[in-house]
Amino acid sequence: MSTTMSDDQNPKGKERPRTSKRPGLMLPIPPREEPFVAKAVPLPLPRPPQMPQTRENSDQIDPLELEKLEMLGYGSGGKVYKVRHRRTQSLYALKVVHGNHDLSTRLQIVREMDILRTTDSPYVVKCHGVYDRGGEIQFVLEYMDGGSLDKCGRMSEPFLAAVARQVLRGLKYLHSHKIVHRDIKPSNLLLNSSNQIKIADFGVSRILSKTLDPCNSCVGTYAYMSPERIDPDQDDGRYDGYAGDIWSLGLSLLECYVGRLPFLPPGVPPDWANLMWLICYGDPPAAPPSATPEFQSFIRCCLQKDAALRWTASQLLSHYFVSQSLNFPLSNPVH
Numbered sequence: 482m483s484t485t486m487s488d489d490q491n492p493k494g495k496e497r498p499r500t501s502k503r504p505g506l507m508l509p510i511p512p513r514e515e516p517f518v519a520k521a522v523p524l525p526l527p528r529p530p531q532m533p534q535t536r537e538n539s540d541q542i543d544p545l546e547l548e549k550l551e552m553l554g555y556g557s558g559g560k561v562y563k564v565r566h567r568r569t570q571s572l573y574a575l576k577v578v579h580g581n582h583d584l585s586t587r588l589q590i591v592r593e594m595d596i597l598r599t600t601d602s603p604y605v606v607k608c609h610g611v612y613d614r615g616g617e618i619q620f621v622l623e624y625m626d627g628g629s630l631d632k633c634g635r636m637s638e639p640f641l642a643a644v645a646r647q648v649l650r651g652l653k654y655l656h657s658h659k660i661v662h663r664d665i666k667p668s669n670l671l672l673n674s675s676n677q678i679k680i681a682d683f684g685v686s687r688i689l690s691k692t693l694d695p696c697n698s699c700v701g702t703y704a705y706m707s708p709e710r711i712d713p714d715q716d717d718g719r720y721d722g723y724a725g726d727i728w729s730l731g732l733s734l735l736e737c738y739v740g741r742l743p744f745l746p747p748g749v750p751p752d753w754a755n756l757m758w759l760i761c762y763g764d765p766p767a768a769p770p771s772a773t774p775e776f777q778s779f780i781r782c783c784l785q786k787d788a789a790l791r792w793t794a795s796q797l798l799s800h801y802f803v804s805q806s807l808n809f810p811l812s813n814p815v816h
Contacts, residue, residue, distance in 0.1 A: 604651030731783020
């Protein structure tokens with residue numbers, strides 16, 4: 482505690498008397514224990530009143546108990562690891578979003594946390610906890626051991642029909658709760674050894690506060706965006722995020738069938754300016770003549786340039802191409 486006078490106590494600006502330090506008042510600083518380990522602070526996943534939630538708090542997995550086995554993927558914002566829980570030996574995916582986030586990344590983290598708080602569907606990748614560890618945000622997620630659809634090569638129609646059925650059930654669930662994914666593409670559709678397909682990566686998703694919320698900011702992967710999202714002026718600025726998800730799904734399934742981006746000829750690398758022009762002003766891609774009439778019809782229902790003419794997830798679940806998939810096992814993706 483200092484014994485010098487304040488300016489209020491010494492209004493005339495006279496020189497303050499100096500005081501000597503008293504060593505007896507010095508308190509020792511306790512040494513830091515080595516090695517220093519940053520604790521993982523759980524970010525709560527509350528049960529919102531407007532949506533059902535069955536996961537219990539005890540289901541959360543502490544990332545400090547996880548052992549990294551291999552890296553599954555990475556991007557500008559962070560990395561995803563395959564990890565093993567030391568006590569139970571169960572496998573999970575650990576998504577790590579690095580610290581020092583810019584505004585865009587912080588907004589994506591908040592969006593993804595909001596989505597993971599409110600989703601509980603067998604067609605959406607499950608979250609076992611979100612943690613802040615030394616400035617890094619860590620998501621402990623369900624591990625899908627079959628990888629993503631973009632690693633499967635060209636796929637058969639029966640396989641794609643079974644994929645479409647499960648993804649549409651996931652989209653029906655999300656859309657019924659006013660959640661738009663906004664980044665449906667093969668790399669965000671994950672497969673496991675139980676023949677399940679689940680929707681992943683909600684970093685650019687959005688919970689719509691109103692049914693007609695435009696939700697037309699430029700996030701997500703341009704190659705799978707619908708025409709009206711790339712060029713909002715085409716529909717007087719009105720953007721239906723649900724219809725945008727359907728366009729992305731149709732384009733993803735068609736890509737899995739032909740083995741390339743449908744807008745581009747075989748062997749032609751993506752020219753993004755040309756690709757954007759083709760999406761906005763060209764004819765929508767169609768399934769090739771080798772496809773069955775049912776698959777051709779399904780793709781047309783998804784890839785309508787007029788968003789109002791696209792079928793909804795509920796309508797597409799009744800399409801014959803999808804309904805017949807109940808007879809097909811999700812086991813042989815080869816075209």
